[in-house]
Amino acid sequence: MSDIIICRCEGVRLHEILASIEDGANSVQGIKKRCRVGMGYCQGRTCQPVIREVLINKLGSNPIDRTSKIQSPIRPVLLRDL
Amino acid sequence: MDVDVLIVGAGPAGIVSSIELAKRGLKVVVIDEYYKPGGRLLGQLYEDPNLPKENNLWDGKVIASKLTEEAVALGVTILCETTAWKIEEQFIVYITDTTVKEIHTKAIILATGAIEKALPVKGWTKVGAISVGAAQTFTNLHNVKVGSNVVFVGIDPLSISVALEMKHAGINVLGMFLPAPSMLVSEKSNPKITLETLALASNLAPNKLFRIFGKFVKGKISNLVLSMLKFNLIKINGIPIYLRKAVTEINGKRKVESVTIKKLSVKGQINRDQEKTLYVNTVCLSGGLLPLVDSSQLVNCEMVDIPKLGGIVPLHNQFLKTTIDGVYVAGNITGIEGAKVAMAQGKLAALSLLYDLQLVEQDEVIEAFESVEVARIESPLQFYPEIKIGRQIMKDKWEEFQGVRGVVN
């Protein structure tokens, strides 16, 4: 179970997310910085709700201000199209 | 490019908004990243119990093209295959277009719709494991069979509708199962909660058989639900629905070849002794819908977490104004509901904006507000059964926010 992939883009598995929480991460952002979850192509759209679920499960809550900040571009864009 | 209003999302909410605005002479651009307008309407095809019996088919494709024609006739520009990648203040919207790179606009309506929630089951990244939305789009819009032998993981109104549509398209749907219980799928693996949610939603189920299923569990819900759960199998239109079995793993070397199924207790615990393998080539995963809110975060809207609406949503009032002046929301970005509500909200957001521009009277806004309520009552499908409570929570939060803002100013 713990080797199930959570972040499809970056191939991050559940045990890496749990290890990040063990390491002190208490936000989507904190997990992201520790194991690259949500840092790929879809920018966390697919996995972030699942990570919130894990955080709620492990830490009891995941306040909205601890979810990941949105940075542009919200969709990938070719450098020549900027 | 200079416009009066930019609408993000050419789904039911966005297009209806554009029509209302263009009718009053505003210059409107709608952008959408899909290659044709219509949004989720494009995949919808079902019988609507609120329509006259002889002509009760809700064909989203037809509705989408009618709405699009109307908008275009009124002078609305719809840019497909176009994405907004950044929005800056008052308002410059940067888009992925080779010629028009930015749109300057006085107001924005965000109608970005929903995104599917992932349902991670072991092996869910394999080729052939697709989301229920993809299954719907490929079956109803593209007329392509996503597989020959299919199972569904996740039992909810949407997945049941799609399973019925797929069966109708000649695909062998072997059954619908719950996901293996884990911290990743929360209540989706609980048989009791699944059945209760279905019962609440099936009050207004779109399909005849779905309505029969609703009767099964109507009335004293909790008692009936518990007795129903003693049965291992319910069939709808020949599709077996297993409320006491879970898919624990999706197997296959290069592609989905089979799923592993285990029995669940009434409370949703796995019975480890019994295991069965079902040979399939496609798995449809249904984790539910969430509002797609990234564009509202980009314009710095105040966000709130209201699970009864589907999760994190931009704070807005009953007239669909957000906390940022000039930014309005409509459709699933405000909470997960059906296309009819989205269309009514599209109109309301447009009128709310027109009222702020002093182009319409208050009565018209109130009227549009009331038609949202009517649309809600007439909606054939409820994704979140407690949506009305969710809307009330939003109203309270808005008032609380206004109060706080009042003190600060």
Next chain:
Amino acid sequence: MKRKEIPYKDLKSDKVSFIFNDITVTGVRGQPIAVALMSNGIYTIRHCEVTGEPRGIYCGIGHCYECRATVNGIPSKRTCLTLIEEGMIVSSDTDISYGAE
């Protein structure tokens, strides 16, 4: 404006051929690449850079970026959203030399 504007032309059922990883694939005009591939029994579109696993359609409407491929030299086009064109070259790999001088 270069982009196709609405109303979108109805699907004509004429055939369109394109190349996917050196194989000629024939689809119907108006189909996205992923749909044409699936109609031809091709489900794997790329491999995950991290795990090496094959990947294909997941969300089907442009949110997940799993079905991306290089199309006529432009990397990471979503094949679920990109319509097929005659002679189009679709590849699972990124070819960085394309834009080089």
Next chain:
Amino acid sequence: MKQKVIVIGGGIIGTSIAYYLSKNEVDVTLFESKDIAAGSSGSCDRAIMIQSKKPGPTLDLALKSAEMYKTLELELEEDLEYRKGGGMILIENEFELEVIQEMVERQNQAGLDVSIISGEDAREKVPLLSKSIIASTWWSEDAEINPMGTAFAFARAAQKRNAKMELNYIVQGFLIENGRVVGVKANNENFYADGVVVCTGVWTKSLLQSINIDVPIVPRKGEILVTERLPKVIDCNILSGSYIASKLQKGNDNPYGIGLAIGQTKSGTLLIGGSREFVGFDSSTNSTVIREIAKRAVQAFPFLKNVNLIRTFSGLRPFTPDNLPILGEIPSVEGLFIAAGHEGDGIALAPITGKLMAEIICGQNTDFDMEPFSIQRFANMKI
């Protein structure tokens, strides 16, 4: 009894100090208001670029730090993505060539064997480089590291030596008795220690203002672009000479302080920087800056025009008026130390900063002249 020290700030400087202190048998507690590497250390690029540093105290520090980096992975027993791939400063025209030549001569005199290579040789090393590049510098000793990963590794290594990492603790003030710091107040609770070291980067000024100590550190924003994953295309650190040259030109044709800096991460994404702007604590990204950086990147690497940008971010770098960090004890308050103001050198200088500060705090001799880094140098400055 073990000496007790409180470290404020969980960036790469704070975690490095916590590590070297705990190595010196000090009882360390680190307070961080958010999370490890949540500020500047988590929003910067990877370069440990030394060839462009001005000869003097910073270069001396940077060289010592670079030596330490070579064995840091072994010491911390973690993969820090350290790579000594060398570095280049790209030269596009005769004017830049002239300026860079002078710079290279200075570096040679300082003992760095930086050389200038032809455009062709540069393209040999980095084949996708534009033909418009006429020459380039080359120094094989420039390196790179994963900054966030390094901060986490320092924190974990410190924890292994019993340092405590108190995340989500906001330090509200200092406990001072008879001119000596005896602890801090954090999350409405008092914590006592023999010494306190402030490593709060751009947030140092406001923290120390509470005890009337003025520190001339201001935030300077830098924006960075992240591309999609690519096959290995760039093996070294690359800077553009235009920024260095434009600094010498009078006039203000570069209001955002844009200077191209490119490197490729282990995962294959390119980090493309950067800008230098004084805009307070605003950490948003600006479309004009993003476009300008992208334009320059495409000029240097034409293939980039067909590459996707997947993310942008900005970081606030702790700027000091003389571009030197502030390291050492604060004379007016006994037991209170500061290590902040590294601007863009925080990553490069983290190991040496940690080591020297640990020595200073433990009262040991440092084999380095710390005078240039003393906060006293600002004593007569009008801030």
